[in-house]
Structures are given as C-alpha cells and as structure tokens.
Amino acid sequence: MSGSTSEAIALFRSQLQSRRFDDRTLGTLESVLVTRNVQSLIETRAALRELLRSEASSVMGGVSVMTVDEKLRIVQFFVGAFALVGDIESCLALKYEALILRESKYLQFDGLQVTYEEWLTFANDSIDNGFFPIAIQGIEKALQCIQINKLKGPEFAMSSVEEHIVDYIKNLKNITISLIEKNSVRVQSSEYMKRKDIQKQASISRSRKANQIASSVFRSAIEKRNMQKLQRSQGLQENW
Template structure:
C-alpha cells in the first residue's frame, strides 16, 4: 500500500471518529476508493466496512436526542458512505430508518413527508437486493401514501397497479425462498441425526440487532446459505424451484 493511500485512510478514520461528517470527509473516502491497485483495494474496502458499521452504531446512539433535521443529515452522510464502499445492506438499512424517521416527524412537520415515489423506489431497491419482506412493507407504505392523498388523476391507477404488482412479486419471491428453506432444513436435520454418533454438536450463533431491517438481513444470509446447500440436494429431491429474482 502506498504511503499516500495509507495516509488518506488514516485521515478518513480520524475524520469519522472526530465526527466531522461532511462533504470533505466524503471526498477523502472517494480519493481512497480511486486507488488503482484493485487487489489491495478489496482488503481496504472490507476493513472500511467493518470500521463504518462499528462507528455508525455509535453515531446513531450519539444523535438519539438531537433534532430530526440533524439526525437526517447524519444518516444521509452514512448512507452515502456505505453506498461508496458498496455495503448495500447497511445502506438500505439506514435509508429505511431515515424514511421511518421522516414519516414519524412529518406529523408535526409536513416538510419531512415521505412521498409514495420514495417508498416505491426503496421497495424496488430492496427487492433487487433480495430483501423481499422489507420490499413488501415499503409497497404497503407507498399505497398508504396514495390513499391518503387521493387525486383524481388517471395516472394514479397505473401507479397503484405497478405498486401492487411489485408487492405481489415480493410476496411470491419470499414464499418461494421459504419453501426452499423448509426443504433444506429437513435434510439438514436428518444429516445431523445421522452424524450424531460422531459427537457433533451444532453451535447456534446468537444474532444481534433490534430493527426489522437488521432481522431481514440476517434472514437473507440464512436463506443464501440454505439455497447454496439446496443446490447439492436437488438431485435427490423432486422440486425444481427457481428463484423469481436473482
């Protein structure tokens, strides 16, 4: 790693730890990610993801008592950082928290009102990333926004139909993956019983996280692992379930 890049990484970390969460800090990160040693950059990005996930939790706790406008500015900064380093899960999680925060505060400040199009865009991005349950809830939020702001406009009909179709895709996709998971769980439990004579003790990893989105992320990780194992079992099962979304 070049001295310049190393210095830029240290400077970025210092800026975040000092809570200088502004455009200048983002530009430092951009300069780090512009490094042309792609092999080494992968390791740098991985380290930055771990650093930012840890720091973002501390930052969110620190701003808990701040005004909504301040919170949203900080969350927007974190969203942009996670987007730059390619941490889709954290990026979407914070976007979701920001939308919910705005929705709650909009009761007293209409400037923070979340539009149906924002919920729809978020639903599309969530579905593309495999978070079907969250996409379904975002679609429901979008439909609720339209119901609360009824305007006699023919375009609304097409928008509502689009959202409903997206919601259906999310529901079907989540259900399809659930069926796969059940099949894999059956064979997994069977294998554990067969291997019990070898004194194998499965260790249950304790999950963390209190928000709905974080729970969705953990469920997605488990589904991905189950689906990978399911590919090995397809030769002995009759099902030929295909994922609706890749």
C-alpha cells in the same frame, strides 16, 4: 494493504470519530477507494465496511438527543458512505431511516412529505438486491402516501392513473411476499440438506469406527489363535 492506504483509512477514522459527517469526509473515503489493485480494493472495502458499521452503530445510539435535522444529516452521510463501500444492506436500511425522518419532519407541510414515488423507488431497489422484508415496508409506505391524500377530501380523489398505480403497488407487494416465501423454502431446504450431509458424514464415521473395531478384534483373534498353535507346536516338540 499499502502504507498510504492505511494512513488514508486512519484519517477517515479520525474524521468519523471527530463527528465530521460532511462531504469532505466522504471525499476522504473516495480517495481511500482509489486503487489499481483488485485484491487491495477488496481488502480495503472489507475494512471500511467494518469501520463504518461500528461507527454508525455508535453514532446512531445517541441520536435520540439530536434534532431531526441533525439526525437526518448523519443518516444521509452514512447512506452515502455505505453506498461507496458497496454495503448495500446497510445503505438500504439507513435509506429507510432517512425517509422515516423526513416523513416525521415534513408530514405537516403539503408538498414536502415523502412521496409514494420515493417509497416505491426504495422498495424496487430493495427487491433488486434481494432484501424483500425491507421492500415490503417501502411498499406499505407507498400505499399509505396515496391513502393519506385520498382521506383529505373529495377533491383529492384518486384519478384512474392513481388507481392503476395502486393496483401495480399491490401486485408488487404480492410478488414480494411470494419471493419471501420462496426464499424461506429455499433456506429451509438448504438447512435440511446440510443436516442430512452432517448425519451422513457422522454415519460414515461411525461405520468406519465400527469396521476398525471389528478389524482389530478379528486381527487380535487371529494373533491369539496363531499363538495357541505355536504353543501347541512347541509343546509337541518338547515332548518329542
């Protein structure tokens, strides 16, 4: 990592610690990531991901005393920051938090609440990146959005298009659940194979050790026998 890159990271860290969660700080982050060296970019991104996770954890621990607007501004900043450094898991987790915050703020205002389309987009992004449990939460939120409108009165009854959308979302949920189950089976299978490999290696090690002991005992017995033959031979020579 070059000296200029280290200085840029130090500046970015300083801005985070000064609680400057704005576009200027994101601009500093973008400038840090401008490099022609692939290996340097990999190392820089890894360092920045670690820094961002640490700072986000520290900051989010104190959001309970902030207003919803303040919380939302900070969460959206970290969503953008994690997206820049390629930390998709953290980005999606905070996107979920941002949508929940918006929902809590705008739920009472018609037309301002989070739409089912936004939740569905979040769910599809999560599925595409393999984060299926997070996707389920987004899918359920999308269904809730449609259900809320349905409960407002007969004038909000679902159209045939909306009913088709509900069927699509429910089908997407079933597919995601099956992906979770398949992933769980795959993980369990992988862990089983690892355990079998460890057991096999341990068995080989024990076998080698046993063979070494047997070989040592055999060699010792041969040496003892040869020594006895030598002693008998020497005794015969003396008697002769």
